[in-house]
Each structure stands twice: as structure tokens, then as C-alpha cells.
Amino acid sequence: MKIAVLGTGAGARAHIAKLAELGHEVHVGTRDPQATLARTEPDMMGTPPFKEFLAEHPGIELHTFGDAAAASDGLVINGIDVHNAVAALSTIADRLAGRTLIDYAVPFIYNPDIEHPWPTPWGTMPVLDPCDSDSLGEQIQRALPRTKVVKTFVTQEQATVVDPKAIGGGDHTMFVAGEDADARQQATDLLTSYGWTDILDLGGIVAARGMEMYAHMHSAIGFALGFGTHFGVKVVR
Template sequence: MKIAVLGTGGGARSHIAKLAELGHDVVVGTRDPQATLARTEPDMMQNPPYGQWLAEHHPDIPLVTFGEAAADADLVISGIDGHNAVAALTAIAEQLKGKVLVDYACPFIYNPDIEHPWPTPWGVNPILDPCDSDSLGEQIQRALPATKVVKAFVTQEQATVVDPKAIGGGDHTMFVAGQDADAKQAVTDLLKSYGWSDILDLGDIVAARGMEMYAHMHGAIGFALGFGTHFGIKVVR
């Protein structure tokens, strides 16, 4: 399958490497390929520059613009940050028409000036906007009515999404939500190829609200276990 990964951060790199390992035809999209390759400093999460990572691990995987990456893909994975995702994806609506688009971003606002901040080792914990009455997943679907948006991969670190057996032998739960049953099945099939065996369909894209809001619980558990500790959650039924 030809799969486009939009974004070059740590999460996107996890998918790029796993998809290549599985034998998919992978293409990576970014806003400005030349600017991305010219960077020499780590990103905000201290990942090495993408050009360095690409040269060391997957030099044959092309890096093109978002639109060029999406144009010929069978399935698109968006690793674009939540603050910029709607604008960036709307700009390539024509290339995304009829495609399955997996969105795993949370709509974080960093360093918020709020009355009751949640302190963390790196500053105030981000807040979510939208929240409760809307979600990023729904915003993307409304902006791209001809695209089959599936919210998934959200409730785990992306390194765990592509290697679920690294935690508890893989005995934990992944969620999907979206309006199109065939699109959700395509994402479910991809998750199974990643090694997931417990995949729970939450229904319509409105369930993206729950997945995105879980981010705060995920952070709280992570702080309790020790920052950097990967873990899974299991729906016991």
C-alpha cells in the first residue's frame, strides 16, 4: 500500500519506520521540504533534525510537500500538530478527496495563561481547545467532507502504537472512531499489522472528543509512573 505520513516529528518517525519495515511504499510530507532538511537543531521534543534521522535510517524515503505526499497515497496518516492541522489539511483538500485520513493529534495549546495551571517539570501543562463540545477530529471532518477521517492512535505514545507488544505483550486496547465503516476497517487492518489484537470501534467521529480529552489522564498516569514510562490501557469486558 502507498501510505503518506504528514509530519516529521517523533511520532511520525515511528510510523515511517514501521511502515517501511512492513514493506509499504512510504512517502513523507512536510510544509517546506528544503527548510526541514536544512534544520540542524533538535525539535521541541529534542528529536534530532529530520534530515539527520532520514540519512541514518531511511535515506530512500522521499520527503515532499503535504499535497504531493497525499496526492497518490492510498491512506494518509496525519502527524501534523493539533494547532495547525485544520489549516494545513484544508489547504490540500483536493489531494485528500476520497482518501482515508488517520488523525492522531490532540488540540493542545502550550504555555496557557490560565487561572489554575497544572504544573509539570517543563512548565504549565497544555490545555485542549476545542474540548467537551467539539474535537479536532470533528473539525477536520467538517473541513474535509469528501475525506474519510478516522480518529485513532491517540491514546498511546506513537512508539507504542507501532509496537503494542512492547507493553504487556500487547494486551491493551486501541480505539478508532469515524463516520465511514470501510475507512475504520482499513485503519483496523493497519493496526492489526502493527500487532494490535484488541481494537475497539467507538462509533462516529464525535467520539474523538473522548480520545482527545483522555490526553490529560494519560499525562497524569505518566507522571505517576515516571516521565518517559510507556504503558497501555485495557478495556476489560
């Protein structure tokens, strides 16, 4: 299957590598392919230049966002950074029409100036915007009415999303939400190919609010277990 991954950060790379390992033809989208390939320094998160990743994964195609989406068979994974996602996706709305778009971003605002900060190992905990009455998943769906948006992957580190058995033998839960049942099933099928066995369908895209807001609880658990410890959450029913 031809699958597009938009973005070149660490999370996107986890999906790119796993999809290629599973035998898919992966088309990667970036704003400016030449600029991406010209970078020689790590990004703000310390991720090495993308050209080094490409050298280790031959056969991966690098395109603009629009060309990558158009090259897919109908499934696109969005790894564009949260503050640019809606605008960037809106500019390629025609290329995304009719396709399933999986979004996993948490709408964090970093270095917030707030009255009661939450200190973390890297500084003040980011705040969520939107929150409570809206979600990034819903914003993307409103901006792309002809695209079938599915929110998933968001409650885990992406390295664990593509390798769930690394935690507890895979016995933990992943969630999906979106307006289109067939698109949710498409995301579920992808998760199954990744190795997930417990996938909970939350229904409509409004449930993206809960998944995005869970990010703070995920951080709190991570701090309690030890910073950098990967873990899973299981819904027992």
C-alpha cells in the same frame, strides 16, 4: 501499499519507520522539503534534524504535503502539528478527497494562563481546545467533507502505537472512531499489522472528543508511574 505520512516530527517518524519495515512505500509530506532538509538543529522537542532520519532510512520519499497525499494509494496519516493541521489540510483538500485520513493529534494549548494551573515536570499542563462540545477530529472532518477521517492512535505515545507488544505483551486496547465504516476498518487493519490484537471501534467521529480528552488522564497515570514510563490501558469486558 503506498502510504503518506504528513509531518516529520517524532510521532510521524515512528510511523514512517514502521511502515517501511512492513514493506510499504512511504511518502512523507512537509511544508517545504528544502527547508526541512536544510535544518541542522533539533526541533523544540529535541528531535534530531529530519535529514539524519532520512539517512538512516533509505528509500523514503520527501514531498510537499499535497504531493505526498497524492502519491498514496488512499491512506494518509496526519502528523501535522495541531495548531496548523486544519489550515494545512484544507489547502490540499483536493489531494485528500476520497482518501482515509488518520489523525492522532491532541489539541493542546501550551503555557496557558489559567486560574488553577496543573504543575508538571515541564511546566503548566496544557489545556485542550477544542474540548467537550467539539474535537480536532471533528474539525478536520468538517473542513474535509470529501475525506474519510478516522481518529485513532491518540491514546498512546506513537512509539507504542507502532510497537504495542512493548507493553504487557500487547495486551492493551486501541480505539478507532470515524463516520465511514470502511475507513475505520482500514485503520483497524493497519493497527493489526502493527501488532494490536484488541481494537475497540467507538463508532462516529464524535467519539474523538473522548479520545482527545483522555490525554489528561494519560498524563496523570504517567506521572503516578514515573515520568517517561510507557504503559497501556485495557478495556476489560
